[in-house]
Amino acid sequence: xxxxxxxxxxxxxxxxxxxxxxxxxxxxxxxxxxxxxxxxxxxxxxxxxxxxxxxxxxxxxxxxxxxxxxxxxxxxxxxxxxxxxxxxxxxxxxxxxxxxxxxxxxxxxxxxxxxxxxxxxxxxxxxxxxxxxxxxxxxxxxxxxxxxxxxxxxxxxxxxxxxxxxxxxxxxxxxxxxxxxxxxxxxxxxxxxxxxxxxxxxxxxxxxxxxxxxxxxxxxxxxxxxxxxxxxxxxxxxxxxxxxxxxxxxxxxxxxxxxxxxxxxxxxxxxxxxxxxxxxxxxxxxxxxxxxxxxxxxxxxxxxxxxxxxxxxxxxxxxxxxxxxxxxxxxxxxxxxxxxxxxxxxxxxxxxxxxxxxxxxxxxxxxxxxxxxxxxxxxxxxxxxxxxxxxxxxxxxxxxxxxxxxxxxxxxxxxxxxxxxxxxxxxxxxxxxxxxxxxxxxxxxxxxxxxxxxxxxxxxxxxxxxxxxxxxxxxxxxxxxxxx
Ligand code: NAD
Numbered sequence: 001x002x003x004x005x006x007x008x009x010x011x012x013x014x015x016x017x018x019x020x021x022x023x024x025x026x027x028x029x030x031x032x033x034x035x036x037x038x039x040x041x042x043x044x045x046x047x048x049x050x051x052x053x054x055x056x057x058x059x060x061x062x063x064x065x066x067x068x069x070x071x072x073x074x075x076x077x078x079x080x081x082x083x084x085x086x087x088x089x090x091x092x093x094x095x096x097x098x099x100x101x102x103x104x105x106x107x108x109x110x111x112x113x114x115x116x117x118x119x120x121x122x123x124x125x126x127x128x129x130x131x132x133x134x135x136x137x138x139x140x141x142x143x144x145x146x147x148x149x150x151x152x153x154x155x156x157x158x159x160x161x162x163x164x165x166x167x168x169x170x171x172x173x174x175x176x177x178x179x180x181x182x183x184x185x186x187x188x189x190x191x192x193x194x195x196x197x198x199x200x201x202x203x204x205x206x207x208x209x210x211x212x213x214x215x216x217x218x219x220x221x222x223x224x225x226x227x228x229x230x231x232x233x234x235x236x237x238x239x240x241x242x243x244x245x246x247x248x249x250x251x252x253x254x255x256x257x258x259x260x261x262x263x264x265x266x267x268x269x270x271x272x273x274x275x276x277x278x279x280x281x282x283x284x285x286x287x288x289x290x291x292x293x294x295x296x297x298x299x300x301x302x303x304x305x306x307x308x309x310x311x312x313x314x315x316x317x318x319x320x321x322x323x324x325x326x327x328x329x330x331x332x333x334x335x336x337x338x339x340x341x342x343x344x345x346x347x348x349x350x351x352x353x354x355x356x357x358x359x360x361x362x363x364x365x366x367x368x369x370x371x372x373x374x375x376x377x378x379x380x381x382x383x384x385x386x387x388x389x390x391x392x393x394x395x396x397x398x399x400x401x402x403x404x405x406x407x408x409x410x411x412x413x414x415x416x417x418x419x420x421x422x423x424x425x426x427x428x429x430x431x432x433x434x435x436x437x438x439x440x441x442x443x444x445x446x447x448x449x450x451x452x453x454x455x456x457x458x459x460x461x462x463x464x465x466x467x468x469x470x471x472x473x474x475x476x477x478x479x480x481x482x483x484x
Pocket of ligand 1: 148149150151152153175176177178206207208211212226227228229231232234249250251252282283384386412451453457
């Protein structure tokens with residue numbers, strides 16, 4: 001059977017890449033070869049940049065309401081095809097159908113929020129800043145922006161940025177994660193159908209070479225990156241060196257705190273969903289539970305009971321609650337961390353390593369895994385594993401929990417589980433972390449708020465989506481006028 005080869009979308013047309021370098025896109029549950037993705041070369045990136053640059057003037061002069069209307073169309077198409085899109089995500093990434101449906105929903109919400117651009121982009125003014133002198137502050141689009149997303153939300157992450165950038169009047173280039181390029185391909189089919197002018201949104205498949213070409217081009221004005229901390233730091237540095245606006249969302253190690261007065265059943269259910277949903281491959285996933293005092297034993301028992309009962313399998317089966325991790329390479333990495341935890345002396349109270357999923361011998365499966373007796377200085381308590389592995393640490397009080405979190409370089413998400421308003425208030429006030437849940441295990445901000453990682457989970461100053469997006473994708477101009 002002939003394997004589908006993915007094309008680029010440049011200047012309003014699907015164009016095959018000239019590159020002879022191809023990567024296999026593999027279904028991580030079945031091991032089936034889904035397609036091949038080209039690693040495009042620098043000159044192909046150059047064509048996309050030129051198309052975006054050429055489209056910029058016409059697009060910025062298109063009235064914001066007309067720009068918003070193109071997104072109404074795209075939104076309707078996404079809604080119509082949402083089930084189809086969710087199924088593509090499951091096949092390329094491995095998450096469950098429910099998780100994939102949630103991802104598509106969140107993506108649609110970003111498009112919906114961006115359609116508010118006529119109001120969101122408005123400037124401000126003040127009459128009589130001096131005698132007969134008025135002052136107007138306007139926002140203007142800047143030029144060409146690009147997104148470099150990670151593998152774990154293959155459809156949604158580019159849509160944290162692109163709808164806002166483009167609705168503001170900029171033009172755009174997406175370089176999908178080469179591990180999971182299929183749902184971005186589907187997105188661009190919808191973009192094509194929605195009838196945006198050519199060159200406004202472009203897709204270039206590839207890896208590091210494409211990123212380098214985007215970062216080095218003087219015709220690219222800004223970059224939004226989402227991925228691991230090491231690459232985030234590298235992209236941040238390089239983009240800044242080339243004079244670009246840049247926002248880089250990096251890795252995470254998320255600690256959830258359970259206070260002695262937490263509602264046990266609901267707390268345990270929320271932690272399970274946070275730690276093992278999407279096989280732990282979320283930047284908001286629970287990695288370590290800091291259990292305060294006496295709740296430790298009953299919570300541990302409940303977590304092990306719930307995690308042992310999760311049904312692991314192929315995400316297209318509606319009854320499955322956890323899918324595989326994204327690839328064989330990533331599976332080895334996760335297994336390596338479990339081994340490390342054992343060597344470090346943590347107690348493996350639920351071991352997912354031996355899992356076998358009937359009918360899928362080639363799947364990249366690792367079952368829910370829980371470590372007890374984890375110490376704050378262990379590698380498994382500090383480094384991002386990005387798999388279904390949860391560590392438990394007993395702490396004396398909230399102060400100790402906060403101190404452990406403070407010592408960790410990351411600050412993406414956290415949560416406290418408690419019935420006390422006082423503890424909740426103290427926690428949200430003191431914790432040095434950008435996204436905070438109170439009795440919520442995955443505190444993902446909606447599209448109209450910003451996605452606010454702190455510390456090494458974010459490099460930049462303006463965050464993704466919400467109001468920050470309007471700041472990031474526009475330049476301010478202050479006009480001071482007097483008429484004689
Ligand atoms: P990754 O850093 O390996 O890759 C991300 C993107 O960078 C991909 O498009 C990839 O092609 C590109 N890339 C990889 N190496 C590069 C290099 N040397 N130079 C230039 N570009 C390069 O990340 P991943 O494994 O795809 O994604 C998982 C990571 O993403 C996790 O660390 C997770 O925490 C993080 N993530 C963070 C957030 C957040 O909001 N902070 C959200 C989702 C995922």
